[in-house]
Amino acid sequence: MPPRPNTIVAAAPDTIPFIAPERLEREAGRPFAARLGANEGNLGPSPAAIAAMEKAARDDAWKYPDPENRALREALCAHLGTAMDEIVVGPGIDGLLGLIVRIFSVAGAAIVSSRGAYPTFAYHVTGHGRRLVTAEYRDDREDLDALAALCREETARIVYVSNPDNPMGTWWDAQDVTRFFDAVPDSTLIVLDEAYGETAPEGTLPAIDTARPNLLRLRTFSKAHGLAGLRCGYALGHRALTAPFDKVRDHFGVSLLSQAGALAALGDRAYLAQTVQRIAEARERIAAIGRANGLTPLPSATNFVALDCGSEGAHAMALLDALAARGVFLRKPMVAPLDRCIRVSVGRPGELDHFEGVLAEACAAVGEGR
Amino acid sequence: MPPRPNTIVAAAPDTIPFIAPERLEREAGRPFAARLGANEGNLGPSPAAIAAMEKAARDDAWKYPDPENRALREALCAHLGTAMDEIVVGPGIDGLLGLIVRIFSVAGAAIVSSRGAYPTFAYHVTGHGRRLVTAEYRDDREDLDALAALCREETARIVYVSNPDNPMGTWWDAQDVTRFFDAVPDSTLIVLDEAYGETAPEGTLPAIDTARPNLLRLRTFSKAHGLAGLRCGYALGHRALTAPFDKVRDHFGVSLLSQAGALAALGDRAYLAQTVQRIAEARERIAAIGRANGLTPLPSATNFVALDCGSEGAHAMALLDALAARGVFLRKPMVAPLDRCIRVSVGRPGELDHFEGVLAEACAAVGEGR
Numbered sequence: 001m002p003p004r005p006n007t008i009v010a011a012a013p014d015t016i017p018f019i020a021p022e023r024l025e026r027e028a029g030r031p032f033a034a035r036l037g038a039n040e041g042n043l044g045p046s047p048a049a050i051a052a053m054e055k056a057a058r059d060d061a062w063k064y065p066d067p068e069n070r071a072l073r074e075a076l077c078a079h080l081g082t083a084m085d086e087i088v089v090g091p092g093i094d095g096l097l098g099l100i101v102r103i104f105s106v107a108g109a110a111i112v113s114s115r116g117a118y119p120t121f122a123y124h125v126t127g128h129g130r131r132l133v134t135a136e137y138r139d140d141r142e143d144l145d146a147l148a149a150l151c152r153e154e155t156a157r158i159v160y161v162s163n164p165d166n167p168m169g170t171w172w173d174a175q176d177v178t179r180f181f182d183a184v185p186d187s188t189l190i191v192l193d194e195a196y197g198e199t200a201p202e203g204t205l206p207a208i209d210t211a212r213p214n215l216l217r218l219r220t221f222s223k224a225h226g227l228a229g230l231r232c233g234y235a236l237g238h239r240a241l242t243a244p245f246d247k248v249r250d251h252f253g254v255s256l257l258s259q260a261g262a263l264a265a266l267g268d269r270a271y272l273a274q275t276v277q278r279i280a281e282a283r284e285r286i287a288a289i290g291r292a293n294g295l296t297p298l299p300s301a302t303n304f305v306a307l308d309c310g311s312e313g314a315h316a317m318a319l320l321d322a323l324a325a326r327g328v329f330l331r332k333p334m335v336a337p338l339d340r341c342i343r344v345s346v347g348r349p350g351e352l353d354h355f356e357g358v359l360a361e362a363c364a365a366v367g368e369g370r
Numbered sequence: 371m372p373p374r375p376n377t378i379v380a381a382a383p384d385t386i387p388f389i390a391p392e393r394l395e396r397e398a399g400r401p402f403a404a405r406l407g408a409n410e411g412n413l414g415p416s417p418a419a420i421a422a423m424e425k426a427a428r429d430d431a432w433k434y435p436d437p438e439n440r441a442l443r444e445a446l447c448a449h450l451g452t453a454m455d456e457i458v459v460g461p462g463i464d465g466l467l468g469l470i471v472r473i474f475s476v477a478g479a480a481i482v483s484s485r486g487a488y489p490t491f492a493y494h495v496t497g498h499g500r501r502l503v504t505a506e507y508r509d510d511r512e513d514l515d516a517l518a519a520l521c522r523e524e525t526a527r528i529v530y531v532s533n534p535d536n537p538m539g540t541w542w543d544a545q546d547v548t549r550f551f552d553a554v555p556d557s558t559l560i561v562l563d564e565a566y567g568e569t570a571p572e573g574t575l576p577a578i579d580t581a582r583p584n585l586l587r588l589r590t591f592s593k594a595h596g597l598a599g600l601r602c603g604y605a606l607g608h609r610a611l612t613a614p615f616d617k618v619r620d621h622f623g624v625s626l627l628s629q630a631g632a633l634a635a636l637g638d639r640a641y642l643a644q645t646v647q648r649i650a651e652a653r654e655r656i657a658a659i660g661r662a663n664g665l666t667p668l669p670s671a672t673n674f675v676a677l678d679c680g681s682e683g684a685h686a687m688a689l690l691d692a693l694a695a696r697g698v699f700l701r702k703p704m705v706a707p708l709d710r711c712i713r714v715s716v717g718r719p720g721e722l723d724h725f726e727g728v729l730a731e732a733c734a735a736v737g738e739g740r
Contacts, residue, residue: 003527003559005614006476012617022436041432050427053627057423061599061631062411066392083578091461095620106376129617157373183581190372213372222434229431229626232705245376247382247498250465257423257598261431 008107008129021285021329033327034351039166039304040349041226042276045261046271047313049227054256065259066150066249072232072263079266082236086210088245091253092231093195093218098124100158100216102246104189105130116167116335118193121160121298130157135336140306141170142341148183152210159184162193164200167343169300174206177230181206181215187243192217195233197225198272199279200301214236221266223303224275225265230258279303282346289356290344306333306341311347313339315366322362327353378477378499387489391699403697404721409536409566409674411596413648413715415631416641419597422634426627435629438622442602442633447668450608450637456580458615461623462601463565463588469492470605473614474498474559480524484512486537486705488563491530500527507708509678511669513529513541518553523646529554532563534570537703537713539670544576551576551585559611562587565603568594568642569649570671590731593673594645595635600628649673652716659726660714663733668711676703676711683709685736692732 004010010283023029025031032253035042051306076087105111105128106260113121114133125132132321142161151159151329154202161180164171170286172180177192184190194217195203209215220233232254235242265272286305309316320332320342334366344355374380382662391408395401414555429678439459446457460466461678467490475481477499483491485504495502503524505516521529526599534541541549547562554560567575579585592604602624605612635642657667665677679686683706690702690712702712715724 001557002475002608002610004610005473005617008613009473009618014617016437016621018437018621020434022440023438035433038434040434044432050431053427053431054424056426056599056625057420057631061420061423062414062596063405064408064410065601067386067388067390068393070392070396091620091623094622098620103375103379104373187371187373220572226432228434229426231435231623231625238372240374241371242672244379246386247375247384248379249387250461250468251388252384252464253601255625255628257427258625261427270373279728281655299719352665361598 009101009127011129012127016309017123024324024329026081032329034347034354035329036345036347036351036355037301037329037331037343038222038228039345040228041180041223041303041352042345043226043275046265046268048268048271049225049261049265050332053257053261056260057316060131060256060260061309063256064252065254065256069254069259072259072266076234080208082208082210083239085239086236086242087236088242088249090233090235090249092222093193093220093233094255095105095231095346096119096218096233096235097121097191098127099245099249100189101125101128101130102207105157109157112147112150112154112156113161114147116333117142117160118162118166125157132225141172142170144172145177145183148180151184153261154355156188158189158191160191161194164196164204166195166302167306168341169298169304170303170307171200171204173203178206180312181212184214186214188214190215194218195223196302198274199303200299201214204301208236208260210236210238215240221265225262226275227261228266230255230261232258232262245279279346281345281353285352286344286346289352289359293359304345306343308341311340312336316340316342318366320363322365323358326358326362328358334364351358372432374727375685379497381499382497387493389591394694394699396398402699403610405699406715406725407594407699407701407713409672409715410598411593411673412715412721413596413645415596416635416638418641419595419631419635419636423631426630430626433626434622435626436622439629442629445633445636446604450504450606451580452578452580453526453609455609456606456612458605458612458619459624460605460615460619462592463563463590463603464490465601465623466603466605467491467561467587468497468598469615470559470561471498471500471621472497473618475527482517482520482524482526482529484517486703486708487512487530487595488532488536492625498518507538510538510708511535511542514542514546514550515553516544518550521558522601526558528559528561529648530563532562532565534566534671536563536572536672537567538708538711539668539674539676539678541570541574541671549577551582554584556584557629558584560585564588564592565590566672568689569646574671578606581607583610586611591632594642595632595650597631597635600625600631602628602632616690639700647717648670652722653720656714656716659722659729663729674713674715676713678711682706686710686712688736689732691734693728696728696732698728
């Protein structure tokens, strides 16, 4: 009998969180004119980050990266006001989520999330043989009361919440988030995904408080910093929660070029502020384009806007397909009632021009729905 | 009771596989003049790879990387004569080793390696709560007969072998390796780490045979290709062994810049051939420097040379420290009898000049040993 995966891996589904635009392009035989589906940093990174990556490519690519991610962690500490041992740098939030599930739960343990939330978290939960328990979205936001109640009922090991929310773009104020912290049992690890924190209105992110013994917050260079290609994110929280990562993480897992690019991006606050402003303007433009075509934009604190197509999921999916046929890569939520929306990322001006230019035709092609 | 790591992670040791030279430099308050301890690609990558990384930094760093690693896998297939579904690209061999342990074994299962072999494999074995069972090195090579026997005795799930060998630089011929394949039970997954395959003499690497149902071979861009900073490696083998990776791996885990750099490096065969030649010459030079100072070089098929200091481990360690105090970063095997050696990586000519310049003084400082 040849070697086979263990029962946990064998039982994991074959479905993966995302189909890449590259694959859709290969299947269609042509590139997308507007890549607006993955909430990337289409506006691009700071020139300082580009220069740092170019220099690292020339001078240092032959070296192993610093396994302690020291320079980047020092800069993050200075920026956030945390201590060195309260920060873990990892290969994007995706990689950190896998480690969190692995470290802080056991096979069969209940882990709480919202049905329809970021699928990569659910992917890691099932991939590690843990048990996903979900609450429903409510009014297009994660239902913090329901999530906290589930944690209590299920004696959950972990609860995952994103704020601002992916895939809806909605958000809770810091006050509400802090109330949620207090409602979750002390024994449940709260994983607060703040990938879109930089683009949220003031008052969205709770103050940094690494004294809380059951909270890890996740942040990334993939969104507002425009560096999704690097795979560089970080977790911050109480040192009793960050310390165990060092016992199991892939110490050399964050590339040297990624550490260099992220460090330079973090240092260019002016560019970040400018990008955040441009993202806010592009959100307004996406909303206006939607409204002009009978679609209702949801309020967004992220680098994308969910457009309510006013009907059931099949109609929104047909519109997504009609847009793909016209060169626009989008994604959409897949569970009802969120699935009535399509999700449009902030793109470069030319990409939004293309989207605007084909949306009316795509809407006409799929009709009114229902 | 706040969240705590599960019993497997809690039981894992705090020791990590490697202390980074960056850390030693911070502690010493000055950089090393010769970075010769990590078997990196000191001679640097192909100019084509540098150009590809620079272009990716400028144009594409904002995008998520292709989660299917398609372009790189296609090029690897063309190069190796394998099928697309017989290759898995991952964040370096280190990252792939972690996945292999996770996928193909269960808690408490016996996993076989050599005592003193690549420590990152052992790190992942204990980090996943598996049981490491070791054979001894014999005449400074992994003892293939003893490893195969241990697999049978322990009904091992996995056996790990590196050929050429790290940390000794020694190697087995393809014939011997193939005999080892046949001696291992069909139910044991053979993990053959060929990180140093490009620098080995002809006749070292068995022919590619992905029909063998219990063999995964690991390769990397970190060594001969000079791209340790990228974290890009791959596994090749039977599709029943490669398929399960897709169910649990971090699909976006290999950075976009890394994929671009690796692809360009793979395409520059002339540069690789030149580097392999320069590595062979540098090995000769390291051996000659060693001999001139009373140290006996072991034959090497890698990008480093183990120098036998002719005494016990404490003496070799004292020499390592004396060299560190003189600006030379080296590492050494840590278990007897391998620990009588220090290990010198192929460096740039100036780095070897520095090593040569301080070795006599360092030897004099520590005396004859024993």
